[in-house]
Amino acid sequence: MVKPLIIQKDNQTTLFDVSLLDRRKLYGSRKRVALDTQARVCRRASLTGDGALVLVSGSTGQGYFTETGAWVERRQMVPINDWGQVTELHPSTLGIPQKVEGPIEAIDILNLDVQSIYSLTMLDDELGLKPRLDNGVIFKCPFNYSSGVEVETAYLVANSSGYFAIVGHPVEAEWCAHDQALLPPADAAFREDDLDFDMF
Amino acid sequence: MSDSIKLTDAKGRDASVALGGLKHIPSAVIGLPNERLTFRRFVSATQELSHEAMEKSFGENYGQHIVDGDPEIDMEQTGLFIDQTQTIYLDGDGEALFTEPEVVEILFDPQGEEKERRVPIDTLSNVDSAAPIRWTGKNILVTEAVRRFAFQRRLQLFHVNGITFDFLFEIAKTLHDNQSLMLVGAGDKGTDPLIFRANGKPYRGFLHGRVDNTRFQLFLLLSAMELKNPSLETSL
Numbered sequence: 001m002v003k004p005l006i007i008q009k010d011n012q013t014t015l016f017d018v019s020l021l022d023r024r025k026l027y028g029s030r031k032r033v034a035l036d037t038q039a040r041v042c043r044r045a046s047l048t049g050d051g052a053l054v055l056v057s058g059s060t061g062q063g064y065f066t067e068t069g070a071w072v073e074r075r076q077m078v079p080i081n082d083w084g085q086v087t088e089l090h091p092s093t094l095g096i097p098q099k100v101e102g103p104i105e106a107i108d109i110l111n112l113d114v115q116s117i118y119s120l121t122m123l124d125d126e127l128g129l130k131p132r133l134d135n136g137v138i139f140k141c142p143f144n145y146s147s148g149v150e151v152e153t154a155y156l157v158a159n160s161s162g163y164f165a166i167v168g169h170p171v172e173a174e175w176c177a178h179d180q181a182l183l184p185p186a187d188a189a190f191r192e193d194d195l196d197f198d199m200f
Numbered sequence: 201m202s203d204s205i206k207l208t209d210a211k212g213r214d215a216s217v218a219l220g221g222l223k224h225i226p227s228a229v230i231g232l233p234n235e236r237l238t239f240r241r242f243v244s245a246t247q248e249l250s251h252e253a254m255e256k257s258f259g260e261n262y263g264q265h266i267v268d269g270d271p272e273i274d275m276e277q278t279g280l281f282i283d284q285t286q287t288i289y290l291d292g293d294g295e296a297l298f299t300e301p302e303v304v305e306i307l308f309d310p311q312g313e314e315k316e317r318r319v320p321i322d323t324l325s326n327v328d329s330a331a332p333i334r335w336t337g338k339n340i341l342v343t344e345a346v347r348r349f350a351f352q353r354r355l356q357l358f359h360v361n362g363i364t365f366d367f368l369f370e371i372a373k374t375l376h377d378n379q380s381l382m383l384v385g386a387g388d389k390g391t392d393p394l395i396f397r398a399n400g401k402p403y404r405g406f407l408h409g410r411v412d413n414t415r416f417q418l419f420l421l422l423s424a425m426e427l428k429n430p431s432l433e434t435s436l
């Protein structure tokens with residue numbers, strides 16, 4: 001069972017159950033499948049470049065390898081920064097009280113590069129957050145669903161449907177000035193691959 | 201999709217402007233010190249030595265055979281790195297399909313149950329450098345919008361010359377002064393969702409602007425989902 005999100009201020013806590021919210025849970029989804037001549041669903045497979053092997057689901061593995069071809073297990077790996085130094089791996093924040101900040105300006109949420117959105121179920125409210133969230137007050141706290149190289153930020157919001165955590169990293173944008181012919185950096189261009197076309 | 205779009209303002213004027221993504225760049229990556237790692241796929245099992253094939257050769261309880269002689273491992277193929285592959289389909293008997301298959305689209309409800317099968321309906325992209333994204337005139341206060349919509353993508357709009365600077369600055373200032381987002385859309389009336397690639401996810405688009413003296417920031421926020429509790433939605 002997933003540990004709860006615990007937020008804390010002045011030694012009082014509020015606990016939430018967290019559940020990842022995605023579009024298909026709200027609106028459903030669609031999938032395209034191929035049928036053979038007898039209307040049976042076909043399986044996708046991969047044919048290797050030399051045509052020698054047909055690889056079906058479950059017949060391939062993937063992993064990290066050194067230049068000499070040695071397999072490196074995930075548990076051996078550590079966070080490395082741009083200068084090649086080992087940095088801290090941040091554990092999951094779930095189950096560990098996190099310092100809550102608020103009220104937060106609504107506009108701050110619009111600075112986020114959103115990574116995930118969670119639906120929250122309030123389990124206990126010693127901190128008395130419910131009436132404030134219900135009145136539109138926004139709070140934030142550190143959040144990592146699982147361990148990672150950085151700690152994300154969760155913005156806690158409420159509406160008539162429930163409570164939600166909008167999780168991501170704040171990204172500051174460039175200001176555009178008249179005398180500055182500002183074009184998006186090449187690596188910042190919006191990529192079609194960013195979009196999940198399986199959904200509708 | 202190109203890196204420019206055409207946009208209309210409150211007066212119905214349009215202009216082509218540049219578009220860029222805003223992505224967080226992680227300060228670290230997972231790896232090993234002083235080692236360059238590459239992520240690769242490899243063969244872990246071959247079809248000839250699958251569970252079904254093993255069962256056929258050794259019977260239902262073939263565990264001891266695996267312990268004794270590793271018959272499930274193809275010593276020639278297992279562990280080979282996979283580079284380029286082609287996608288193929290296998291028919292109901294597991295044989296490669298050499299004719300073009302019929303494709304159907306299956307629709308699932310929010311519980312994951314199949315609700316309909318149909319001939320696939322292709323949706324075309326409607327955001328490009330020719331067709332404008334239209335200003336709808338529907339304002340939503342920022343304080344309300346952040347509690348109602350999940351904004352999963354944020355794109356920044358940039359001017360490409362002096363004329364488009366004035367054009368975008370005016371839009372940004374209007375939105376900044378109103379502390380609101382402007383709903384924008386595709387199609388002649390601007391009521392269609394934005395679709396950035398063929399058969400892509402439809403997004404609702406919102407313009408968000410900020411000004412600081414003579415500088416501006418203008419963003420196109422994309423939302424494909426409202427903030428709703430799935431358990432409440434599905435119980436209705």
